[in-house]
Amino acid sequence: MNSHLTKLQPYPFEKLKALFTAHTPNQSLTAINLSIGEPKAPTPAFIKQAVQDNLDTLANYPLTKGNPELRETLVRWTLERFNLPEHSLDPELHVLPVNGTREALFAIAQTCIDSSHNAKVVIPNPFYQIYEGAALLAGAQPVYADLRVVENDIPGLDEISDATWQQVQLVYICTPANPTGEVLPLQGLRKLIDLAHRHDFIIVSDECYSEIYFDEQSPPQGILRAAAENGDSNYSRCLAFYSLSKRSNAPGLRSGFVVGDSNIIQHYLKYRTYHGCAMPVSTQHASIAAWSDEHHVKDNRDRYRQSFANAVEEIADTQAIQIPQAAFYLWLPTPIDDEDFAVGLYCEQNIVVLPGKYLAREVDNRNPGANRVRIALVASPTECREAAHRINKYLKNIS
Ligand SMILES: Cc1ncc(COP(=O)(O)O)c(C=O)c1O
Structure with a gap:
């Protein structure tokens, strides 16, 4: 075992x-x-209908990378939703569909952690338990961090010593957060990105609640927006995870996506090809429909x-x-x-x-x-x- x-x-x-x-x-x-x-x-009827209309595709193996039309839709949505620089995301390079973010959040640690070096993974405390299990099963040690927001900052980041940061390979954040509902401010996210560059770690930003908010005038921003504001439209060391489960009341569809640093995405694709977790094409069609509608x-x-x-x-x-x-x-x-x-x-x-x-x-x-x-x-x-x-x-x- x-x-x-x-x-x-x-x-x-x-x-x-x-x-x-x-x-x-x-x-x-x-x-x-x-x-x-x-x-x-x-689940909205048009999403269910899209699954039904595409059941013929069960006869073929789907691609791990997903169909181009799906990847184009995901990139369009991300660029518009976070007001990112035009053409800064390429559907060929920066995005991958996943079968719900749970498996994806787990798999990213297996892809990125090098357990031959005392690997550490920072996770928020309280947290979504998958982060902890993913870190442990990748052979890393979790560092439980207080990532509460105080005046537009995340002061808990300053409490982690340089010696610890040196061993950190990956940081999970959850914004908006389960269970607190807090949204990490751009200023704090920008600071985290600076730390990632200084200490060479990857930021995995779980944004699966990004579409459930109360003030229509200020939707939560996320890690890619923060990278863009830092002047980095390559989104280096940053990945954002989005899901249809909460946004579209479709937790059984098992549909989400990962978007960000193209270098990490290419390694992740290699891992996922072996993992064997391609999204069924009927689910891809339903996902295109769901990400294309905001009503x-x-x-x-x-x-x-x-x-x-x-x-x-x-x-x-x-x-x-x-x-x-x-x-x-x-x-x-x-x-x-x-x-x-x-x-x-x-x-x-x-x-x-x-x-x-x-x-x-x-x-x-x-x-x-x-x-x-x-x-x-x-x-x-x-x-x-x-x-x-x-x-x-x-x-x-x-x-
Ligand atoms: C914080 C958080 N991340 C990720 C997930 C996984 O969602 P899904 O796998 O349905 O995309 C959940 C589900 O409850 C969650 O609360």
């Missing part, structure tokens, strides 16, 4: 299942599960905006809630231990939320997820109101 497997922690949902085994939910209330970040709105994405944002408004209204009399900048999670402070809070809410109100501790690691005797729960507001606005109403009742009971 691969000895690195023993280093992997159980996934947060396994921990949650274990936590709940000895407990029974309040059966008089309907169950509401807000623990998983899986959109509950239906359904705007409708989606309107729904999340309503869900958050409903939730805030219900809980406001007990606890002031900060609406995140983006993504669809409430990262709610809890007046008691987060595991106890989750168990109590399950038993009293039949609502499932994720204890914050499960999404972070203890550093210097502090777990940044402690006394928080992650509430995924993915249900309909009406169901989110009902859930928030019950959470408020529960908060009142325990305070």
Whole structure:
């Protein structure tokens, strides 16, 4: 067996299942599960239709690189969305389709890490657990970093010593972040890119929540925009990852893409050719349709905006809630231990939320997820109101 497997922690949902085994939910209330970040709105009909219309392509092997039409669509979307210099991305060189960003975020570490040198990988804390597993299975040591935003900066970057930076080969960032909803500011991203050049590491920017935001006037910016503002339209050492799962309510389609530094992309393509993870052509057609339409994405944002408004209204009399900048999670402070809070809410109100501790690691005797729960507001606005109403009742009971 691969000895690195023993280093992997159980996934947060396994921990949650274990936590709940000895407990029974309040059966008089309907169950509401807000623990998983899986959109509950239906996948738009035109995306499903595009899959159906292209089922004949099942007769052929797809290309790992994807069809040219798909790569052109992905490049067009990225250039427009982030207002990048014209022609700075070439569909032949700078982009690859992936079967959802989860596998891609994992595979990039396997491609880039050289484990013969004490490799280190910086990951945000709290985080999406794939970063940690990807680093460990690539033979690297995770460095859990506090990447919170303070006044347009990411001061946690300054806390990493030069000696550590020398060993860092890859940095994962998540912007907008799961679970906090924070968007990393351009100034902080530009500083990170400077560090990447100074210490020779790769930035993997997970931007799968980039299209779920609340202020239509200021969509979140990302790593490629920051590189462009640094005057680098080769995007060197930078990769951005985008997904249709949240943007288009299509987590089952398994469609995303990676875009950025053409040199890394070429190595990644080599890795992926062996990995055998080409995207089915019917999925490619559905992806072209989805990335070419913004109406359904705007409708989606309107729904999340309503869900958050409903939730805030219900809980406001007990606890002031900060609406995140983006993504669809409430990262709610809890007046008691987060595991106890989750168990109590399950038993009293039949609502499932994720204890914050499960999404972070203890550093210097502090777990940044402690006394928080992650509430995924993915249900309909009406169901989110009902859930928030019950959470408020529960908060009142325990305070
Ligand atoms: C932060 C983050 N990154 C990546 C993913 C993976 O998304 P997908 O594989 O569906 O593109 C998720 C899924 O929940 C996520 O929360």
